[in-house]
Amino acid sequence: MSADASSYVALYRSGELAERVGCALQLLGAPCRVCPRLYSVDRLADERGLCRIGRHAIVASHFPHFGEEDCLRGWNGSGTIFFAGCNLRCVSCQNYGVSWEVEGREAPPERLAAMMQELQEIGCHNINWVTPEHVVPQILEALPLAVGGGLRLPIVYNTSAYDSPDSLALMDGVVDVYMPDLKLVGSERTRRYLGKRECFEVASRNVLEMQRQVGDLALDEQGLARRGLIVRHLVMPGLLDETEDVLRFVAKQLGSGTYVNLMGQYYPAGRTERHPEIDRRPYPEELLRAFEIADSLGLRRLDERSRRQTVRGALAYGPCERQWEAARRAGTFRGAARRGRDRPRL
Secondary structure, eight states: OOTTOSHHHHHHHHTHHHHHHHHHHHTTSSSOOSSTTOOSOOGGGTOOOTTOOOSSEEEEEEEEESSSOHHHHTTTOEEEEEEOOOSSOOTTOTTHHHHTSOOSEEEOHHHHHHHHHHHHHTTOSOEEEESOTTOHHHHHHHHHHHHHTTOOSOEEEEEOSOOOHHHHHHHTTTOSEEEEBOOOOOHHHHHHHHSOTTHHHHHHHHHHHHHHHHOBOEEOTTSOEEEEEEEEEEOOTTOHHHHHHHHHHIIIIIOTTOEEEEEOOOOOOTTGGGOGGGSSOOOHHHHHHHHHHHHHTTOOEEOHHHHHHHHHHHHHOOHHHHHHHHHHHHTTTHHHHHTTOSOOOO
8 A cells, every 4th residue: 555545644634533533532421422332431531331441542462463364464464453441241252351351551642653653663564453442532532643653554443343333434534444343143142142132233234334434355466455344253163053144144235245254263262161052162064164155155255364274174173172172161171271272273
């Protein structure tokens, strides 16, 4: 992407970005309108709702991430900023300490802007805001400082899609690549596993708006993401019907040209011990079936690295892994599994 191609630079030069900062900060007042929960707290006064974030964002880490999609990580990494706190309560959260327990340090706008500039200076291909839904005003407050300091990288908005319409409107023209994670469709399961019954109803509307803003994913001549939509879906154990519903929504409402990453790295984490039906890894046949469903629906832009890893893992999965899984579910390896360690490498 050329030096001034990101549209947020034009917003900065016109003064509109500064105007949006003022509008965004108003969302923090009581009731908080940053996310759909509408908690009766005044975050401008550092009061905190379910996300447990007050006036300033809390950042768990920022670094070049090489585990993202190839079109994001490239050869120098995706410049990832992990925001602590979350407006959902996913029982299988693989970042439990960051999202539920809010591990990290407070980042006033000057520090947050400096993080973005640091990631650009070390050669990252983009700035990747992870779990930004509850800190949109704080991000926008920092962005003019970063742009004034020379930030020009594409912006990736890495979200659960449980965003408010106000927040997405403020991000129009700021975000280059939206990357929502569509988790589950059924309202009872979203209540049980995500902590919000209407999660998919909100997320589906938001993803349509994201696509309206940025369109299908466009890559540059080096294969790096320039602009567009990447939809993620994490395949969960025993929930292939949910996977099919998510993929059917993508195919029907977003179109066969939507870039989709079917992810197979689910493992027991967070509070899955309270939900034994999902307290295991997906079996290889479940992961392979997920790709078959996507193919049958005509989705033609599936992330190839995820597909290769899934096939390779299925070939490697054997009796030893099934025995390990049975022992873990019986409790032998439970403590290690909670921390995501001692799992067989596929």
